[in-house]
Amino acid sequence: MVNCMADLSTLGRRIRHFRxxxxxxxxxxxxxxxxxxxxxxxxENGHREPRLSLLEAIAAALSVTASDLLAAEPPSPRAALEIxxxxxxxxxxxxxxxxxxxxxxxxxxDATLKxxxxxxxxxxxxxxxxxxTPEEARRANTQHRTTMRERNNHLPEIELIxxxxxxxxxxxxxxxxxxxxxxxxxxxxxxxxxxDDLPHSARAVVDLEHGRIYIPPASIPGGHGLRSLALQxxxxxxxxxxxxxxxxxxxxQRLEASYFAAACLMxxxxxxxxxxxxxxxxxxxxxxxRDTFGVTHEGxxxxxxxxxxxxxxITLHYLRVNGDGTVVGAYENDGxxxxxxxxxxxxxxxxxxxxxxxxxxxxxxxxxxxxxxxDTPAGTFFESTQxxxxxxxxxxxxxxxxxxxxxxxRGRESQQREVSTCPDARCCRRxxxxxxxxxxxxxxxxxxxxxxxxxxxxxxxxxxxDDRELYEFLEAHAHD
Numbered sequence: 001m002v003n004c005m006a007d008l009s010t011l012g013r014r015i016r017h018f019r020x021x022x023x024x025x026x027x028x029x030x031x032x033x034x035x036x037x038x039x040x041x042x043x044e045n046g047h048r049e050p051r052l053s054l055l056e057a058i059a060a061a062l063s064v065t066a067s068d069l070l071a072a073e074p075p076s077p078r079a080a081l082e083i084x085x086x087x088x089x090x091x092x093x094x095x096x097x098x099x100x101x102x103x104x105x106x107x108x109x110d111a112t113l114k115x116x117x118x119x120x121x122x123x124x125x126x127x128x129x130x131x132x133t134p135e136e137a138r139r140a141n142t143q144h145r146t147t148m149r150e151r152n153n154h155l156p157e158i159e160l161i162x163x164x165x166x167x168x169x170x171x172x173x174x175x176x177x178x179x180x181x182x183x184x185x186x187x188x189x190x191x192x193x194x195x196d197d198l199p200h201s202a203r204a205v206v207d208l209e210h211g212r213i214y215i216p217p218a219s220i221p222g223g224h225g226l227r228s229l230a231l232q233x234x235x236x237x238x239x240x241x242x243x244x245x246x247x248x249x250x251x252x253q254r255l256e257a258s259y260f261a262a263a264c265l266m267x268x269x270x271x272x273x274x275x276x277x278x279x280x281x282x283x284x285x286x287x288x289x290r291d292t293f294g295v296t297h298e299g300x301x302x303x304x305x306x307x308x309x310x311x312x313x314i315t316l317h318y319l320r321v322n323g324d325g326t327v328v329g330a331y332e333n334d335g336x337x338x339x340x341x342x343x344x345x346x347x348x349x350x351x352x353x354x355x356x357x358x359x360x361x362x363x364x365x366x367x368x369x370x371x372x373x374x375d376t377p378a379g380t381f382f383e384s385t386q387x388x389x390x391x392x393x394x395x396x397x398x399x400x401x402x403x404x405x406x407x408x409x410r411g412r413e414s415q416q417r418e419v420s421t422c423p424d425a426r427c428c429r430r431x432x433x434x435x436x437x438x439x440x441x442x443x444x445x446x447x448x449x450x451x452x453x454x455x456x457x458x459x460x461x462x463x464x465x466d467d468r469e470l471y472e473f474l475e476a477h478a479h480d
Contacts, residue, residue, distance in 0.1 A: 009046035009083045016044045017075035018062040033057040088120035138345035140248040152309040162263030173270035175294030199469035204233040231261035262303045266293045272311045285410040297386045301399045316401045321357040323394040325350040335378045352422040356383035357398040371411030375419045382406035
């Protein structure tokens with residue numbers, strides 16, 4: 001049975017191709033097969049799915065096999081263009097224009113058809129450009145965070161897929177080795193290749209045609225380990241991801257890939273056993289969780305958010321903050337008043353200078369975690385923060401819980417306590433009384449320009465990834 005429009009279109013054109021090659025008209029083919037010419041016309045135009053008995057009768061009349069008719073390839077370059085035009089005109093973006101459908105006639109030249117299809121390709125490219133705008137990205141990210149908050153950042157369906165993947169290579173606990181990751185990739189038809197010439201806008205690249213995952217030869221500063229990169233790239237195949245339809249779809253796929261990688265590196269059963277034991281001992285520490293499974297501090301903190309509420313009954317919050325105080329990533333289901341813009345987005349906003357995420361940068365020694373209690377308008381929170389240095393700037397990773405939950409965590413004896421009244425501007429944004437009057441008009445600063453604010457995202461199939469660089473990279477490595 002043939003079920004999708006593209007397959008029906010290809011089938012119809014292949015029937016027409018072999019019918020014309022056999023020198024038969026629709027009437028003559030209809031007489032041989034006992035079918036009305038109008039019915040055959042609908043089949044050839046991709047508007048009706050033929051019964052298997054009719055398909056076999058047509059194949060016999062044209063001296064070919066049913067497999068010849070069902071082949072996936074269009075019968076000619078012209079047919080391929082006609083099919084592409086049909087698909088383009090069936091897309092929502094074209095329908096929204098309110099324009100009539102254009103049926104390519106025999107009189108339409110190949111050059112004209114190529115031009116029309118080229119216009120549709122450009123329309124599609126420009127539509128994809130729109131999904132990378134900062135406004136769309138922020139709104140999609142806000143909705144994405146809201147959805148995950150409702151699910152307590154827990155995705156049981158991906159937990160199950162990850163368990164099946166690790167069970168197949170007999171891994172259940174401890175650090176997942178690079179060799180085991182390579183074996184997991186091999187099981188889904190992929191080979192891991194290390195290269196130092198990845199497109200500057202991509203962390204990893206998958207070549208589906210040749211079954212390769214390209215990752216850098218060394219871990220990326222700031223927390224992206226090679227095993228995690230390979231597993232995230234592999235996840236797109238395991239989870240059957242296709243090119244994202246919009247920015248929200250892109251975010252969903254990225255989350256699922258990251259979740260799969262984390263669930264493989266820190267298997268659910270072993271992780272929950274470890275965390276439940278630490279809770280009983282009132283000694284939960286992200287650094288211990290990190291070291292037990294050989295992952296990054298950020299990876300361990302994020303994985304903890306997947307499991308803590310669902311299995312330990314602990315609500316919490318997570319923050320990754322740059323050295324200038326701007327939020328890179330955030331999650332909360334404990335009521336922490338995250339800074340937000342008018343769209344509800346947190347990413348890019350500045351956290352209170354009294355929060356642990358920023359206080360940790362002031363320490364002279366940063367080898368251990370920074371612990372503190374922070375009083376906020378929403379209550380008191382206990383937080384542990386670890387700082388690090390990325391490719392371009394320093395950052396902090398914070399895991400926090402409401403005061404009542406601090407009893408389960410290492411560092412709860414901390415005497416460090418801060419008071420934050422943000423979003424009240426008097427907390428840490430408005431100058432103290434007298435300073436404005438004292439220095440207004442007497443000071444001048446040369447700002448440090450954040451050049452990324454002026455640089456648009458590369459436009460391509462995947463937001464932020466330059467298609468030209470990507471395709472040139474794939475072509476350059478195709479014959480390795």
